[in-house]
Amino acid sequence: MNKIYLSPPCMTGEELELVKDAFRSNWIAPLGPHVSAFEAEMCETLDVRHSVALASGTAALHLALLALGVEKGDHVWCSTLTFVASASPIVYVGAIPSFIDSSSQSWNLDVDILAQELKVAAKRGQLPKVVIAVDLYGQCADYDPLLEVCAEYDVRVIADAAEALGATYKNRYAGTFGEMGILSFNGNKIITTSGGGMLLTSNKKHAERVLHLATQAREPVPHYQHEELGYNYRLSNLLAAVGRGQLRQLKKFTAKRRANFNFYQQQCEDLPGVEFMPEASYGRSNRWLTCLTVDESKCDTSSEQIRAILAHKQIESRNIWKPMHLQPIFEDCKIFGGAVSERLFGQGLCLPSGSDLSQEDLERIVREIRSCFGYTQ
Numbered sequence: 401m402n403k404i405y406l407s408p409p410c411m412t413g414e415e416l417e418l419v420k421d422a423f424r425s426n427w428i429a430p431l432g433p434h435v436s437a438f439e440a441e442m443c444e445t446l447d448v449r450h451s452v453a454l455a456s457g458t459a460a461l462h463l464a465l466l467a468l469g470v471e472k473g474d475h476v477w478c479s480t481l482t483f484v485a486s487a488s489p490i491v492y493v494g495a496i497p498s499f500i501d502s503s504s505q506s507w508n509l510d511v512d513i514l515a516q517e518l519k520v521a522a523k524r525g526q527l528p529k530v531v532i533a534v535d536l537y538g539q540c541a542d543y544d545p546l547l548e549v550c551a552e553y554d555v556r557v558i559a560d561a562a563e564a565l566g567a568t569y570k571n572r573y574a575g576t577f578g579e580m581g582i583l584s585f586n587g588n589k590i591i592t593t594s595g596g597g598m599l600l601t602s603n604k605k606h607a608e609r610v611l612h613l614a615t616q617a618r619e620p621v622p623h624y625q626h627e628e629l630g631y632n633y634r635l636s637n638l639l640a641a642v643g644r645g646q647l648r649q650l651k652k653f654t655a656k657r658r659a660n661f662n663f664y665q666q667q668c669e670d671l672p673g674v675e676f677m678p679e680a681s682y683g684r685s686n687r688w689l690t691c692l693t694v695d696e697s698k699c700d701t702s703s704e705q706i707r708a709i710l711a712h713k714q715i716e717s718r719n720i721w722k723p724m725h726l727q728p729i730f731e732d733c734k735i736f737g738g739a740v741s742e743r744l745f746g747q748g749l750c751l752p753s754g755s756d757l758s759q760e761d762l763e764r765i766v767r768e769i770r771s772c773f774g775y776t777q
């Protein structure tokens with residue numbers, strides 16, 4: 401029996417041809433024609449002015465915070481329901497993270513809580529410098545009200561679109577909201593370069609600043625001159641070649657991931673206690689991962705039991721992210737709300753969602769899930 405992975409890479413052949421080209425040209429470096437072309441093609445695809453290809457999405461967030469001047473003692477607020485890399489760069493720069501609960505309609509940052517807490521923080525003189533909004537599992541946060549309330553208090557927004565490349569909010573692409581957006585091309589993402597990321601912005605100064613910091617903050621003079629600390633965070637030309645090949649598949653991959661979701665939903669929505677991650681009316685998710693919740697009080701199984709049974713059958717599924725405010729490394733941080741993300745964590749499960757998942761595999765997964773509820777069909 402073949403093992404079914406959660407979200408494996410899907411290479412089409414074009415990537416290898418582009419990598420061969422990088423070898424032929426001998427640009428085996430963290431710069432080169434594929435890096436520039438990957439950046440230009442991403443800008444065109446997403447209709448954004450500037451992009452900087454980087455070693456990871458985490459690096460992109462780190463540099464975005466630095467470019468906004470976040471430093472020791474500043475406050476930065478972040479969605480609590482996310483992967484740790486949304487929050488760890490806050491600590492890299494010495495700032496203090498606080499976390500915001502999810503809305504049950506979108507699973508993303510609850511803008512009502514944000515508005516309420518910004519009001520309280522303004523009164524106390526403790527406003528955050530930045531809010532990091534996460535586009536969870538491929539669905540955009542609710543940017544119109546989010547940006548409006550942040551602008552009211554002069555708080556900058558970084559959009560963590562690591563999981564949401566190709567998703568839209570009111571016909572505009574994920575990653576293009578706020579001061580800066582970031583993408584990830586980690587091995588499990590909708591397009592991958594094995595590891596990699598990108599910073600997106602319409603602000604030329606931010607793009608130049610990020611590029612400077614990503615290349616050891618080397619001053620533009622013939623000798624090696626450094627006036628501040630920089631990082632070695634650029635994406636290599638070889639990996640950018642992979643990214644270019646992958647980006648050509650984005651539409652196809654998004655359609656397939658959405659089709660995976662629709663199939664699971666059609667086949668499983670009659671199961672007692674099962675609910676699929678809702679799609680907010682303001683946008684279109686890329687359905688990077690199909691996520692559902694299982695309410696144990698309405699059935700005789702649980703998300704954890706299903707995960708274990710699927711694992712036994714060589715099918716990889718995963719828990720929903722454990723909220724940041726429940727993580728030991730962030731135990732001293734503030735949380736605004738928390739009950740929604742805790743419920744989603746307790747009940748949630750991510751199903752195999754690969755861009756080349758076969759119909760046969762989808763049917764096998766559905767059969768196993770249904771049998772957890774006592775159905776043989």
Ligand SMILES: Cc1ncc(COP(=O)(O)O)c(C=O)c1O
Pocket residue numbers: 455456457458459482483485486534560562563583584585586595596597
């Ligand atoms: C929401 C989120 N933010 C940030 C990252 C970090 O990206 P990377 O793994 O490319 O550093 C990831 C994924 O890995 C993620 O899922």
